Amino acid sequence: MLLLFSVFLILLLLNIPIVVVIGISSLAYLFLNDIPPLLIGQRITTSLLSFPLLAIPFFILLAEVLNHGGATQRLMRLVVSIVGFIRGGLGLANVGISMLFSGISGTALADTSGLGSTLIPSMKKQGYSSKYAAAVTAASSTVGPIIPPSVPLIIAGVIAGLSIYDLFLAGAIPGLLMGFAMMVTAYIIALKRKYPRSNRFETKEVWASLKGCIWEISLIIFILYGILGGVFTATEAGAMGVIYALFLGFVVRRELTFKKLYRACVETTALSGIVLIIVGFASTFGWIIAMERFPELFSEWILAITVVPILALLLVNLVLLVIGAVMETTAALIIVLPTLLLLGSSIGVDPIQMTIIVVLNLILGLLTPPIGMALYIVSSISKEKIGAIVKEVFPFFIANLFVLLLVIMFPKISLWLPTLLNR
Numbered sequence: 001m002l003l004l005f006s007v008f009l010i011l012l013l014l015n016i017p018i019v020v021v022i023g024i025s026s027l028a029y030l031f032l033n034d035i036p037p038l039l040i041g042q043r044i045t046t047s048l049l050s051f052p053l054l055a056i057p058f059f060i061l062l063a064e065v066l067n068h069g070g071a072t073q074r075l076m077r078l079v080v081s082i083v084g085f086i087r088g089g090l091g092l093a094n095v096g097i098s099m100l101f102s103g104i105s106g107t108a109l110a111d112t113s114g115l116g117s118t119l120i121p122s123m124k125k126q127g128y129s130s131k132y133a134a135a136v137t138a139a140s141s142t143v144g145p146i147i148p149p150s151v152p153l154i155i156a157g158v159i160a161g162l163s164i165y166d167l168f169l170a171g172a173i174p175g176l177l178m179g180f181a182m183m184v185t186a187y188i189i190a191l192k193r194k195y196p197r198s199n200r201f202e203t204k205e206v207w208a209s210l211k212g213c214i215w216e217i218s219l220i221i222f223i224l225y226g227i228l229g230g231v232f233t234a235t236e237a238g239a240m241g242v243i244y245a246l247f248l249g250f251v252v253r254r255e256l257t258f259k260k261l262y263r264a265c266v267e268t269t270a271l272s273g274i275v276l277i278i279v280g281f282a283s284t285f286g287w288i289i290a291m292e293r294f295p296e297l298f299s300e301w302i303l304a305i306t307v308v309p310i311l312a313l314l315l316v317n318l319v320l321l322v323i324g325a326v327m328e329t330t331a332a333l334i335i336v337l338p339t340l341l342l343l344g345s346s347i348g349v350d351p352i353q354m355t356i357i358v359v360l361n362l363i364l365g366l367l368t369p370p371i372g373m374a375l376y377i378v379s380s381i382s383k384e385k386i387g388a389i390v391k392e393v394f395p396f397f398i399a400n401l402f403v404l405l406l407v408i409m410f411p412k413i414s415l416w417l418p419t420l421l422n423r
Contacts, residue, residue: 055237087194
């Protein structure tokens, strides 16, 4: 185990891609213990033979198809028509659009890249600083993996053997709280900096923009009702959503071309491939950790420090924030979740609540260097330096951290909906 973690940390500090880090670390352990390297291939095959994981490429493709059409602009017009009269309204709209878009994409990176290319230039034109526009876009994308449907929650459900339906329900309220907390933060910043109002509130404009994006709104309702209403599984919802989006793009809107569809498929293949290969390699690393009884040892170590559930959870959260800052979300989730679920059962924390806590923590890693993938995406769009964006994103990070503490302190925030709808 010492060799495993030493190789892992050294390669991570050398900024080597996480897939290579996990693979070489696992190989070093296998060679040291005379275990055939063929085990890695077996673990990859076994971990990817999962029907729920098929939802990942479907939801990514759904988001990419909509990104290559005019859905983003229509949703943006709707949200701006509602909150644009407030000072700094375009910052609030940025968060609101991410909340709407999260009901389609399920991934933070699709949200960041798809919405950022539209929202960051729009905010700059209206007088917002470039680094602030980038920071709001990066921060708002964190609601995507929490509000259902959510790719990280699908992966977590597969790893933990938990109901994806229950995890989606559990993520709904925390995700909405994150969105509202960031809206309040954006409003306070706008008051201090005297950012402009985008428009006056006009009922006619709200109605016109609502009619303009009624198909996109119905798609969100279709997906969420289908999953949460038990009409179809998350995987089936992703497939049905893609069919709906293709019909919308080719027949109704007529904005989607075969060239755009080809680009969407290429981007989907690349992003899905990255996620799924990390899932495969990380499953070997997780198997090694389980074989070495690391989850039991970690639980004993935490319980030796404190047996008070809240204090134990706060200690775990400090560890998770560090892990989220230096590791890719999917890999970290696969490696740490089984360990923390065992600890949660020892201190009486519901596995659904523990999973939401872990995912929330790791998603915040998208906003923290040195990994911080959302930061790199908005940096490339806005041409601002990472350091400048990090300073602007800090208030939003604190707002999300506050929501995380609420989820820890009040279990019903994540457990009320699953309990209510499973009666």
